[in-house]
Structures are given as structure tokens and as C-alpha cells.
Amino acid sequence: MNSRIRKTIFFIVGIAALFVAAVCSVRFGSTNISGEKILQAILQPDWSDSAQIAILELRIPRTIGCIIVGAAFACAGAIMQGITRNPLADSGLLGINAGSSFALAVCLAFLPGMSFSGIVMCSFLGAGAALLLVYGLMSLRHKKLDPVRLVLAGSAVSIFLSSICQAISLFYNIGYDLTFWTAGGVAGIRMKQLTFAVPGIAAGLLLAMLLSKRISLLSLGDDAARGLGIKVERTKTLCLVAVLLLAGSAVALAGPVSFVGLLVPHVVRFFAGSDYGTVIPGSMITGAVFMLLADIISRVINAPSETPVGLVFAVVGSHFSFGRQERGRMKMTDAKQKKRVCMVSLILLVLLAAGILADIYAGYSRLSLQDFWEIILGGGDPGLRYTLIQLRLPRIFTSLLVGVGLGLAGGIIQGVAKNDMAEPGILGINAGAGLALAVFIVFFAGSSQNMTPLLPVIAFAGSVIVAIIDYRLAFTGNGLSPKRLLLIGIAVSTAVSSVTTMLMLRMSDSEYAFVQNWLAGSIWGASWSNVHILFVCLLVLGLLAFYKSRTLNVLVLGNQTATGLGVEVSKQSAILLGIAIGMSSLCCAVGGGLSFVGLVCPHLARRLTGPNYRSLIGITALLGAVLLVFSDIISRTLLIPNEIPIGIVAAVIGAPYFLYLLIMQD
Missing domain, CATH: 1.10.3470.10 (ABC transporter involved in vitamin B12 uptake, BtuC)
Structure with missing residues (x-):
């Protein structure tokens, strides 16, 4: 026509x-x-x-x-x-x-x-x-x-x-x-x-x-x-x-x-x-x-x-979907990059160690250095020992691991989708977990206080279900399209978030406050069992992501170039997105809606060490860990005895620095 x-x-x-x-x-x-x-x-x-x-x-x-x-x-x-x-x-x-x-x-x-x-x-x-x-x-x-x-x-x-x-x-x-x-x-x-x-x-x-x-x-x-x-x-x-x-x-x-x-x-x-x-x-x-x-x-x-x-x-x-944008790339010689990667890694490791120690001593029940060593050696006050071993350490390591997982997931998604605005939340992972919790609270639980052990499982199930829906809708006769997955994720996330909002308007004040805290980002799944699960799963997925880092370096050059270099774009994209979705679903199950970490950490890492995923993966993981450990300190100590959701603190800390980097970038 x-x-x-x-x-x-x-x-x-x-x-x-x-x-x-x-x-x-x-x-x-x-x-x-x-x-x-x-x-x-x-x-x-x-x-x-x-x-x-x-x-x-x-x-x-x-x-x-x-x-x-x-x-x-x-x-x-x-x-x-x-x-x-x-x-x-x-x-x-x-x-x-x-x-x-x-x-x-x-x-x-x-x-x-x-x-x-x-x-x-x-x-x-x-x-x-x-x-x-x-x-x-x-x-x-x-x-x-x-x-x-x-x-x-x-x-x-x-x-x-x-x-x-x-x-x-x-x-x-x-x-x-x-x-x-x-x-x-x-x-x-x-x-x-x-x-x-x-x-x-x-x-x-x-x-x-x-x-x-x-x-x-x-x-x-x-x-x-x-x-x-x-x-x-x-x-x-x-x-x-x-x-x-x-x-x-x-x-x-x-x-x-x-x-x-x-x-x-x-x-x-x-x-x-x-x-x-x-x-x-x-x-x-x-x-x-x-x-x-x-x-x-x-x-x-x-x-x-x-x-x-x-x-x-x-x-x-929500059934309409949208596109992508290419990003510019930073250039750096191999020797200079290796030197810079080592320096940045060392600084981040020192910051992380300092943050962990500060997080151990901070909180409503303060621990002295003497108390800490007495507890480590098997003695100490029983109350402080319980606080450190059963409450504080699981929370610290959960925050650290969640930061690692979300940072890595964001970096992988941005690389595969070739879009600077991509992050785990854009696929509906956070929204799926939030809807699962809201449905459970409204229809199956009289009070949110008695179901804490089930919450990580429920949240993880919601994330996985939404990821499966995204995958099935994005899968075409030519295989999985990362672009299509990203765009369908936006639509599904919007629809799921809308249903969650409607359910929240039906909740009691205490239930509403609970879900609102979760959506803001809250480390409420802190237990040794969850730490063990997170550590093992993230270790396996992280090593697999590092193994695929060369593939990521090729994928960001564009599909035609990657195909010409012998990469099966659809298959490798599906594997990498599966790794990212697995990481973000696990982290979302115990950390709530912390999507900002997955957006900002990859950008900070690229600014610090360049775009090579061989180094970018490790730096992104360290940045996520440092950001959430220090955010956890502030969330627990700023308004003692009240606590600020860690997602709010992470955004307030990370956003200004991210803006500073954007301003200073040539």
C-alpha cells in the first residue's frame, strides 16, 4: 500500500x-x-x-x-x-x-x-x-x-x-x-x-x-x-x-x-x-x-x-516490546590495562576487608575487638556470641554475595544485550519475586511474621517463573534473541509490577510495610543455610561466566562480527543470559529489589579498568560486594535502633558517584 x-x-x-x-x-x-x-x-x-x-x-x-x-x-x-x-x-x-x-x-x-x-x-x-x-x-x-x-x-x-x-x-x-x-x-x-x-x-x-x-x-x-x-x-x-x-x-x-x-x-x-x-x-x-x-x-x-x-x-x-542501542568503547593498551586492573583490584579488596570488619563491629549491639577475638577463640559473652555468629556474620556475607551476584548479572546482561540501560530488574526478575510474595501474603498467609523461612523459596520461585515466561516468549524459530528477551522482559516486568501494586493496596499496614521494605531492597534472607547456597551457586555460575568472558568480548562487537569469528550467537547468548538470570534470581530471593547494583557496577567497572570482560567480571563482582557491605553498615547504624532498607542506602551512595563519573568522562 x-x-x-x-x-x-x-x-x-x-x-x-x-x-x-x-x-x-x-x-x-x-x-x-x-x-x-x-x-x-x-x-x-x-x-x-x-x-x-x-x-x-x-x-x-x-x-x-x-x-x-x-x-x-x-x-x-x-x-x-x-x-x-x-x-x-x-x-x-x-x-x-x-x-x-x-x-x-x-x-x-x-x-x-x-x-x-x-x-x-x-x-x-x-x-x-x-x-x-x-x-x-x-x-x-x-x-x-x-x-x-x-x-x-x-x-x-x-x-x-x-x-x-x-x-x-x-x-x-x-x-x-x-x-x-x-x-x-x-x-x-x-x-x-x-x-x-x-x-x-x-x-x-x-x-x-x-x-x-x-x-x-x-x-x-x-x-x-x-x-x-x-x-x-x-x-x-x-x-x-x-x-x-x-x-x-x-x-x-x-x-x-x-x-x-x-x-x-x-x-x-x-x-x-x-x-x-x-x-x-x-x-x-x-x-x-x-x-x-x-x-x-x-x-x-x-x-x-x-x-x-x-x-x-x-x-x-504489556505484549508490545522494544529495541536497543550500541555503546561506545574505551581503548586501553594491554600492559596499561593489566597494571590498572591489579591496582583497582587491590584497592577494592582492601576496601572490602575494611568494610567487613566495620560491619562486624557496627550495629545496635556493639562489639569491641576484644569481644570479637574472644568469640572467635570459643569464649565470650553468650549474647554477643549469638549476635555475631547467628545474626551479624550471615548478614554480612549475604550482603557481600548478593552484591557479587547482582553486579555480575548486570555486566553480563549489558554485554549480551549491548544496551547501557540493561540490568537484571529489566527482565522482570525483581518483579516476579515481588508478585510471588504479594500473592502469598494476600491469599495464603495471615501474617508475614510467621513465614520467614519460606520467603526466599517463594521469591526465588517467582523470579524463575517470570524468567521462564520471558524465555518462552523470546524464543523464535532462529533461537533465542537477546534483544527480544530484553524487550519482552520490560513488558512482562511492567505488567507483573502493576499486579503487585494492586495486591499491595489490599494489604494491612504491617504487610504493606513488609513488602514495601522488600521492594526497596532488604537483606532479610540472612542465614547460614542461605549463605552456603548462595556461595556454592554463585561460585559455579561466576566461574562459568569467567570461562565465557572471551565470548562476551566477541558478542559486544555485534552479531555479524561475532558470527564471522565463529561464535554461535543465539546459543552463547542463551547460555550467558541463563547465567545472569540464575545469579539475579538467587540474589533477589534473599536481598529484595536491589536492581541498582546491577545497573551501576558494570559501568563503574568499565570506567575503572576498561571493557575487557576478562577483567571486568572480577572488578564488577568486587564493586558489588563493596557497595553492599558499606551500604549494610549505614543501613544498620544511621538510625539505630531503626533500620533503613539497604537498597535505599546503596542508591544514595552509588548514584552520586555514578553521576560524578559520567560528568568527568571524556
Whole structure:
């Protein structure tokens, strides 16, 4: 079919679908309203009629909110994917969602009486501040905006702000309110809030339309765009302004329904081509339609109660998948690299030994050096002996091993997928374990206090089940595609996380706090039996990963090059991904949602010693161990006798240093 005819049909169908969806949004809900009543309310409003009041004050503002929010998120996602040339990109990767969530947490914790309009304004300011922080940090030493560096910095800032947000929600008991907002929804939208959001979104949409041709050229690469007369840096800056206006206003109004921005541009490109003169307006229409349909489902699926629209959208849209991006490589001579590897390894081993000793002495029950040696020699106070042998040492070694496993898993996944944003959590490993725990708590356990011995087994089973689902969906007639596995993992993870969130809203306060702590990252599976299992399994998998390090070095060169050098790409990728999934599933079973370790440690290792996996595997393992051991010290000692989830501490420690490396990188 002629491309122009196909585009015309796409827009005609899209506009018709938008009209039908808008009418259905006003008509259907917990109570259905006739079309005659709707027309009467619009043409001859009667403010004494409760049905007409509901139409004018609730249904119509909500429908308009769905349209502008869906259009804004989808358009922002299309812009991000265009300027970064990464199909995994969306506005959430710039820290906008995390900044808005952080501002909301501050409002709920410290300004509980603030109005909804005030919260919307603060959320927008938080989103803008986060984006400015990312942009400012990446502009300190670099005049050119590198898409990979920008996205990685946004991810680090997002993790940092999300960790602080989790800490605030735990200590101020605002988890329920924050979780419902984070799930995304338009139930509270009124005309007053629309008057705040519409100008910003309208300006963002107009700017996006004006930039659409430039984005098409940017998607070809910076050099190609410059050769065609585009001022690349100015265009990227204007694109970021458009993303802030669109996503900042939308997330403040409806919460982070960012899956819209990830999914919709791919749907539009599939039906209408990759020209951003078509993708931008097509994303606006399609995003609005998808958002309206998700909102209708959220109202009728469990009437008269409502399901957060973000959860519905994630579950319905989770079968769509996305792509990858190549990374640049660091060059270093063999002699220099070996010398540097030895030096870095020695420093990390010293830090690890110091961290273990500090972790032994730290905590609520403090141990002196004399107490430690008395216990080692078989004597000492029985209470301190129990604390050290049965509580503290298992926890220290569990933290160490979890750091090793997650660091290695992240490095392998990034190497096989050739994507800087890849980490174990992106495959749904953490999400699967979290869902398994949530299901068990809600349906099979009266209290989370009496099931501790079962939790690691349940979490591991959830991780493995999700990994198997990913594998089966990613397997094609040509074998396992790492790219396809990574992308399906994103979709499955989003859907599973959405179901977990819905289950959490049904839990008691104690059960909710337990699962929230786990999702934040908590070493709760610390026992000698788990240490033994982790050690043996990680040792075997780690040695196998080292044995395959040369294969990894070839795979990162690209599939065609690897095939030309005699590597069976599909088979070797499946083996390496199996190793990474096994490691991350084991670690997730006893350490909770610590995905940040798998994201940051491989990048730090490459920065310190170069990209050669013969050395990268060992350095990544040591970095993960050091990060989690020191995080464990802080988590247990900072707020004695209370304890901070170790995942929050690891993110607060690791994210700033990661940002520093990105800033200093040439």
C-alpha cells in the first residue's frame, strides 16, 4: 500500500477512534449515562440534576484529562526515542517521574493539608527541578549533549530521588497514598486542575510539532543531522524543553503513566512509518485513545471501585516490546590495562576487608575487638556470641554475595544485550519475586511474621517463573534473541509490577510495610543455610561466566562480527543470559529489589579498568560486594535502633558517584 494512503487511513481511523472513545468515556463508568442526557447537559445544563452535575463536573473534565495526558506522555516518549535513538527511552528516564514523586512525598509528609491543586503545582516543579538537575550535571564539562550519557544520568537521578522518596514514605507512613498516585490515575481531575495543565501541554505539543522534522534528522545521528544543516545542541535543548512541558504537566496531573510514552510511539511507527512529521501527531492521537480506553476499563472492571489507570494500561499494553542501542568503547593498551586492573583490584579488596570488619563491629549491639577475638577463640559473652555468629556474620556475607551476584548479572546482561540501560530488574526478575510474595501474603498467609523461612523459596520461585515466561516468549524459530528477551522482559516486568501494586493496596499496614521494605531492597534472607547456597551457586555460575568472558568480548562487537569469528550467537547468548538470570534470581530471593547494583557496577567497572570482560567480571563482582557491605553498615547504624532498607542506602551512595563519573568522562 502507498505510504501516503496508509498514513491517511491511520489518521482517519485514529480520529474516529478518539471520538468514539471520548463519547464512551463520558457515557460509561460505575453508572452508565444515556447519550440524550449527555447532550442535554452540554446544551441545556440543569444544575439541580445530579446526573448532569456528574457529567459536567466529573465525566467531561476526566475525559479531557485523559486526552491531554495520553497525548502528552506519548508525544514526550516519541521525542525521547527520536533524540536518543533508543527505543527503550521515555520521559521517565530523565528523572521527571522521580522528581514529581519526590515532590509529592514531601508534600504528603510535611504539608499534609495542601490542596490537590497545590500538590499538582509542586509535582510539576519537582519534575522540572529533576530535569534541570540532569541537564545541568551533564552540561558541566560537556558542551555536547550525548544521548547515552544523558539517559544514564537521568536513570541515576531517578534512582536517587526514588530512594529518598521510599525512605520518606516508610518513615512518615504515606505509602498507600504514594503508591496509588504512582500507579497513575485521572479520577481527581477537575476543571481547575485542567486550567493549570492545559497551557503547558499545549505549548509542549506545539513545540513538538515545530521540531518534528528536526527530530527526524536527529534520529539519523548527530553527524548526519549536522551535515544537513541542523543545529544539533540547540535542537536537543528545545526537545528537552518540550519533554518537560509535556511530561512534567502530565505527570503532575495524573501520576507517572509513563508506559504510554514507551508503547505508543512504537505502535505509530509500525502503522505509519518512522517520519517524525507523522510520528509526533500520530502519537498524540493514539496516546489519547489508549489513555481513554484504559480509563474506561479502570472504571468498569471492578465497579463501583476504581483500578488505577496506570495499572490497566501496563497490563493491557504489556505484549508490545522494544529495541536497543550500541555503546561506545574505551581503548586501553594491554600492559596499561593489566597494571590498572591489579591496582583497582587491590584497592577494592582492601576496601572490602575494611568494610567487613566495620560491619562486624557496627550495629545496635556493639562489639569491641576484644569481644570479637574472644568469640572467635570459643569464649565470650553468650549474647554477643549469638549476635555475631547467628545474626551479624550471615548478614554480612549475604550482603557481600548478593552484591557479587547482582553486579555480575548486570555486566553480563549489558554485554549480551549491548544496551547501557540493561540490568537484571529489566527482565522482570525483581518483579516476579515481588508478585510471588504479594500473592502469598494476600491469599495464603495471615501474617508475614510467621513465614520467614519460606520467603526466599517463594521469591526465588517467582523470579524463575517470570524468567521462564520471558524465555518462552523470546524464543523464535532462529533461537533465542537477546534483544527480544530484553524487550519482552520490560513488558512482562511492567505488567507483573502493576499486579503487585494492586495486591499491595489490599494489604494491612504491617504487610504493606513488609513488602514495601522488600521492594526497596532488604537483606532479610540472612542465614547460614542461605549463605552456603548462595556461595556454592554463585561460585559455579561466576566461574562459568569467567570461562565465557572471551565470548562476551566477541558478542559486544555485534552479531555479524561475532558470527564471522565463529561464535554461535543465539546459543552463547542463551547460555550467558541463563547465567545472569540464575545469579539475579538467587540474589533477589534473599536481598529484595536491589536492581541498582546491577545497573551501576558494570559501568563503574568499565570506567575503572576498561571493557575487557576478562577483567571486568572480577572488578564488577568486587564493586558489588563493596557497595553492599558499606551500604549494610549505614543501613544498620544511621538510625539505630531503626533500620533503613539497604537498597535505599546503596542508591544514595552509588548514584552520586555514578553521576560524578559520567560528568568527568571524556
